[in-house]
Amino acid sequence: MPMFRILTAIAIVLAPAAFGFWYMQRPIPVTTVTPKRGDAAEIVYASGVVEPRIWAKVTALVRERIIGQCDCEGEEVEKGAVLARLDASEAEAALSELEARLRLSREEHRRLSVLARRNAASQQSLDRAISEVAQLEALVAGQKARLESYVLRAPVRGVVLRRDAEVGEIAEPGTVLFWVGQPKPLLVIADVNEEDIPHVAVGQRALLRSDAFPKRNLEAVVDSITPKGDPVTKTYRVRFRLPNDTPLMIGMSTDVNIVIRVSENALLVPSLALRGDEVYIVENGKAVRRNLDIGIRGLQEVEVLSGVTADTRIISPFPEDLSDGARVTLGDTGANSGVNATLAEE
Incomplete structure (x- = not known):
């Protein structure tokens, strides 16, 4: 009777250890895939x-109100065609003032020229008059050129692809009002x-x-x-x-x-099955960690140059907590199915 009690006690003590040993040594179920053939592209x-x-942007060079524009969006226009007009009333008034001053300056120049020929005016006075005429002529020419910027024209022959101008709006310098091309x-x-x-x-x-x-x-x-x-x-x-x-x-x-x-007819493996260049494969009921020679890497698939064959069982996804040499049993298995091409992003 005492011996029976001793054996019973030993069995009770050893049972958890035996269960733990069996639990640790049991095969771990894994899912596997096999590589497939397909085209891999590096992109x-x-x-x-x-x-x-061929196209060009039309912008305003001065800040002024739009007073007129063409109804030509989507229409073909010739080079130089008027697309919009800006309010040039102030600039035209300034030009009129300059032209009036230029007329007076020319009259003064002619008067001094006559007096200088009669020795009634000094050469210095005549030179000042000549200089003033030249300055005013330059100002008038510059103002006339500036007035041209109040008219927006098509820079090239083409279609008015878009119009962002409306009559009454203020055209800001540098803001694109028309696209022509x-x-x-x-x-x-x-x-x-x-x-x-x-x-x-x-x-x-x-x-x-x-x-x-x-x-x-x-x-x-x-x-x-x-x-x-x-x-x-x-x-x-x-x-x-x-x-x-x-x-x-x-x-x-x-x-x-x-x-x-x-890369045509490449051997492809799911990206989820890899960590870096390593995968786990199943050999003789054990998980074996193996390095692969990788070619093109895609978001979903990776080209394998060497390390596995078309019938190799690869554990997927990559088992983070599995040790090399652990006993495994196959769960759901299947071919690496999917599209026949993988795009690898640089």
Whole structure:
């Protein structure tokens, strides 16, 4: 009887330890995927705005009230066509005063010239009269030129793409009142970060996404790159040439994905399965941590150059608290399904 009690006590003591040992050694259920084949593309991202290739802004040079304008938005105009007129009454009055002073000065010059020939006036007086005439002539010419700025004209031949002027409003210097240009061809103007610009070259293909056409496949081609970057924003201006049949309109915003290179039939692994260049794979019922040779990195998928094969079971998502060599059992498994292309953002 005492021996039985002793054995019972030992069993009671050892039972939790045995359970704990079994719990620690039990296989951990994991989900796995297998790599798949598809195309991987390395891209550089930018955001841009659609603009005409040929266009110009019309701004006021003086602060004055708008007294007249053309009803020509959307219409074609010739170079030099009048788009708007500003109130020039004060400037015209100043011109009239200068012209009156100029007439008097010329009369005085003629009078002194006659007197000088008769030795009745000094040469110094005549020289002063000549100088005053020249000064007033310059002032009159300058005022006439200034009056030209009260008339806003089309700087190029084209269509009035937009009008932001209304009669009675005050035109502020530098404020754009008209946009004039050719509606075709169109460009997308985008700013690319300086760390990405070395990968961008003229002629590269670009894939566009626009909220206005969410289901349309839109494309463009790198047309030109501004040689000098902006040291403040650390960006370079890149122009993308749009096809003539593009549905995009002037002023629309668009996301630009510049295709740097494409890796066809690449081995792809979900990005969630990696931490850096490492994954966990399942071999002989155990989790084995392995380094991979990575190619193009995408937001959802990553190209694997070496380290796994098409039939390798990869634990996904990456198990943060799993130790190398731990026993595992397969839970939900399946192929790495998805699209056949991954876009890698620089």
